[in-house]
Amino acid sequence: MKYRHLILSNLFRKKIRTGLTAGSFAVALFLFGILAVVDGAFQQGVDVAGADRLVVLNRVSIIQPLPLAYRDRLARIPGVTQVTFANWFGGVYQDERNFFPQFAIDRETYRQMFPEFVIPDDQWQAFLADREGAIVGEALAERFKWKVGDRIPIKGTIFPGTWEFNLRGVYRGQRVQDDTTQFWFRWDYLDERKAFGKGLVGWYTVRVANPDDAVRLVRTIDEQFANSPAETRTDTEKAFAASFVKQMGNIQLLLLSIGSVVFFTLLLVTGNTMAIAVRERTRELAVLKAVGFSDGFVLALVIVEAVVVAAVGGGVGLGLAKLFTLRGDPTGGLLPFFYLTPEAIVTGGTLAMAVGLLAGLLPAVSAMRLRVVDALRRV
């Protein structure tokens, strides 16, 4: 590109200024990257939710259980092809800060319902054969350096006592977004040992034959259990995950607000810097025009300079954010999916370039409109 030295020379004319402007982009895009990661962590459940799965809860609240007897009634509803259930355990491993989700699962159906979690057959069989068996996600196993065969004590907070489990397997996710921080054990073990609420489960997950039929089935299921002691509230898995996120407040709006303020400030700062840079070069731009460079070229030159600064700064910021996320979840389990997605990187890069373009636009237009005779007259 024959204009390369013209662009680069201008960028390096004021190294500190260019560095600080690029640094602003780097900081902003680093922040964007982290916000995107946090948002992704909260939205991960929504994103990976199965389109053909429904979640059936107690209508009163998520902590109210449902009878085990509902399993067969759900399975008989036309359009439902599979049913499984699980229970929240809420135990503590060694220290309360070591949070991770523990589910008592139906050993017969859970694996088929969630094929995105991949478990070696021999490990699954070992789990089935051991009443105190447990399966954990690979991120969780890595976090506590657990190996198959380890004995893991968990102190119950809802169900009192210390519960001991034998680690029989480690699952991995088929996709990078799949949550591999869960701890599963057998529901029949929980039901046998718990002192209250026997024969009750936390929630059901059902698979429907046709996802297009989901809305109708949601209604059918809830009508089935209407006016019973445990009425249900059924949702698609995606809607369930989304409502779960909403319970923590409108995270997306908060993140969007922070991001918008940062980018708007960046736009003002960069626009001002570019305006000063163009003003300082008025005479040079006039000379370029005098020797035959077109108005369009001068416009493009200023915009390209701004976009290059944005791209370099933004690239550094996103790179640092990526590096930061490579170290994994810094919250100790609160954000199991702590990952900067390629989509977020592309979005961030595009945003940086757009801000660079917008910031360069006004000074570039004024440079384009510059009258050579007026500019050369100025000292």
Place this chain on the structure above:
Amino acid sequence: MVRIDGRGDGNGLIEVRGLSKTYQRGSEEIHVLQGLNLDVDAGDFVAFMGPSGSGKTTLLNLLGGLDLPSAGNIRVAGDEITRMSARKLTAWRARHVGFVFQMYNLIPVLTAFQNVELPLLLTNLSKAERRRHVETALAVVGLADRMHHYPRQLSGGQEQRVGIARAIVPDPTFLLCDEPTGDLDRKSADEILDLVDRLVGEYSKTVLMVTHDPRAAERARVVLHLEKGVLVDAVTAGRAR
């Protein structure tokens, strides 16, 4: 042959007819140039002199296509430049005009080589061809050994020579020099004027120069005096060539 009476035969390189330029300042109209005629042949070296505000630089700007007249027309090598669109005029300037400025107007972050190369970036020349042209231009102005120096590393006279190299590198139809020695000491000014002399003598360049300096004007073949926007006389001066 230079004429200011508007009776040229139409075969000259530059033909100016009834050229006027008026500026509006508030309600007041300022007539900078008034019905000016001029004929310049290829290879001429013309100096414009006159007091400040007489319209010298305005005339140069109009001849270089940097500004448009209020009335009249300018024809250069058959092209009627006063009727051109801004875009065409820009392209025409790149092809036909070499500007030499009083303040040199080099780009400080580019080397002498890169400054001289600028007009060639607008052409379809290859990198190797551009290099050859730039080296030739710098050799003509005697700065072949300074091509990788930045303007801040050059003296004023050397900077102006780079400016001249930049003006001649695309081999323009004519050169417009606006006080080319105005910012130089006597010795450097003489070197620049020697160089302009050579461009006219050896390379048959057509040069139109605005100057306040009588010694610079002496170098020209014809000195034209502008007063209040009118060319008052044409004096054959300078050295016989």
